[in-house]
Amino acid sequence: MIEGAGATRGRAVIMTGRRRLGNSRLVQEFCDRSRVPYVVFQATRGRNAVAERADFTGALAQSALPGAELVAGLQAADWNQALRSMAVAVPDDVPSIAVIDEVPWLVEQDPEFEGALQTVWDRHLSAKPVLLILVGSDMPMMEALQSYGRPFFGRAAKTTVRPLHLGDVQAMTGLDAADAVDALLITGTGGFPEIVQSWRPGVGRADFLHEAVANPLSPLLVAGELSLWLESQPFGRREYDALARDVLAVPCAGLDTPLVPVSRSGVGGSLPLAAHWGSEDLVRAWQ
Incomplete structure (x- = not known):
C-alpha cells in the first residue's frame, strides 16, 4: 500500500465530502479491509482541547499500532506532544494507517493544531511508511488547509467523496x-x-x-x-x-x-x- 524509501515514505491525504455522505464509514471500512495496523480518532465539536488530546492519546494506546503501549498513560500538554505520540506508536518498518476525523473541529478548538501537525509530519511521520488520512465535512475549511500560506500546504493529496449517482x-x-x-x-x-x-x-x-x-x-x-x-x-x-x-x-x-x-x-x-x-x-x- 505504501512504498518508497528515503526521507519521505509516508503519504498524507485530505479527504472531504458533504456531511452525512458516509465519509467516516468509508474510511473505517477502508481501514478494516487494509489488513495493516491502524488508529482512527474522531474529534468532537466544541470540546475542550485538553480533553480532546486526552482522548486522542487514549485512542492511540488502545489501537493495534505496534507502539501503542509506549504511549499508554501519556498526558500531552499540547498538540505537538500529542501528535509526536502518534509518531511513536506508528511502526518504522511496516505500513500503517492513521486517521484523524473531523479535523476542522480540532482547528476550531486550538489554532496551534495546524502548525503542530505540519511540524510532526515533517520531522517524524513522513519518514515512516504511514498513510495519514485527514477527514472533514466542512469543505471550505478542508480546502483552506491546503491553501498557500497554511502550515500543511503542499503536503497532502486530496480526495473528495461524491454523492450517489x-x-x-x-x-x-x-x-x-x-x-x-x-x-x-x-x-x-x-x-x-x-x-x-x-x-x-x-x-x-x-x-x-x-x-x-x-x-x-x-x-x-x-x-x-x-x-x-x-x-x-x-x-x-x-x-x-x-x-x-x-x-x-x-x-x-x-x-x-x-x-x-x-x-x-x-x-x-x-x-x-x-x-x-x-x-x-x-x-x-x-x-
Missing part, C-alpha cells in the same frame, strides 16, 4: 427511470446513502414519504433535522437546537416550496423547507 439510486430503490429521478431529489440529491438504503425496493415516492415522516427516527427526518441544526449554528442561538423538528413538522399545504416563519427563534425571515425533497409529496405526507 442517479444510476446508484435507481439500482438501490428498484424504481423506473422517472421515479428514480424523484428518489434522487427526495434523498438529498443522492447525497445521503443512509436515506437511499432506507427506501424499500419498489416502494413509490408517496408511500416512502408517508413511512418516513411517521417515524421520528427515520433517516430522512434525522438528516433534515441535522441539516437545519447545522445551518443554525452561525447564529449562535441555543433555541435552534429544538427548532429543527418543529420546522419539519409544520403543515405547509398549498405551497410549492414551503416557507416556515422562524420569528420564535428571534431571527426574522423564513426557512426553505422542502425545495429539494419533492416538496408537493412532502406536503401531502404531512396532511
Whole structure:
C-alpha cells in the first residue's frame, strides 16, 4: 500500500465530502479491509482541547499500532506532544494507517493544531511508511488547509467523496427511470446513502414519504433535522437546537416550496423547507 524509501515514505491525504455522505464509514471500512495496523480518532465539536488530546492519546494506546503501549498513560500538554505520540506508536518498518476525523473541529478548538501537525509530519511521520488520512465535512475549511500560506500546504493529496449517482439510486430503490429521478431529489440529491438504503425496493415516492415522516427516527427526518441544526449554528442561538423538528413538522399545504416563519427563534425571515425533497409529496405526507 505504501512504498518508497528515503526521507519521505509516508503519504498524507485530505479527504472531504458533504456531511452525512458516509465519509467516516468509508474510511473505517477502508481501514478494516487494509489488513495493516491502524488508529482512527474522531474529534468532537466544541470540546475542550485538553480533553480532546486526552482522548486522542487514549485512542492511540488502545489501537493495534505496534507502539501503542509506549504511549499508554501519556498526558500531552499540547498538540505537538500529542501528535509526536502518534509518531511513536506508528511502526518504522511496516505500513500503517492513521486517521484523524473531523479535523476542522480540532482547528476550531486550538489554532496551534495546524502548525503542530505540519511540524510532526515533517520531522517524524513522513519518514515512516504511514498513510495519514485527514477527514472533514466542512469543505471550505478542508480546502483552506491546503491553501498557500497554511502550515500543511503542499503536503497532502486530496480526495473528495461524491454523492450517489442517479444510476446508484435507481439500482438501490428498484424504481423506473422517472421515479428514480424523484428518489434522487427526495434523498438529498443522492447525497445521503443512509436515506437511499432506507427506501424499500419498489416502494413509490408517496408511500416512502408517508413511512418516513411517521417515524421520528427515520433517516430522512434525522438528516433534515441535522441539516437545519447545522445551518443554525452561525447564529449562535441555543433555541435552534429544538427548532429543527418543529420546522419539519409544520403543515405547509398549498405551497410549492414551503416557507416556515422562524420569528420564535428571534431571527426574522423564513426557512426553505422542502425545495429539494419533492416538496408537493412532502406536503401531502404531512396532511
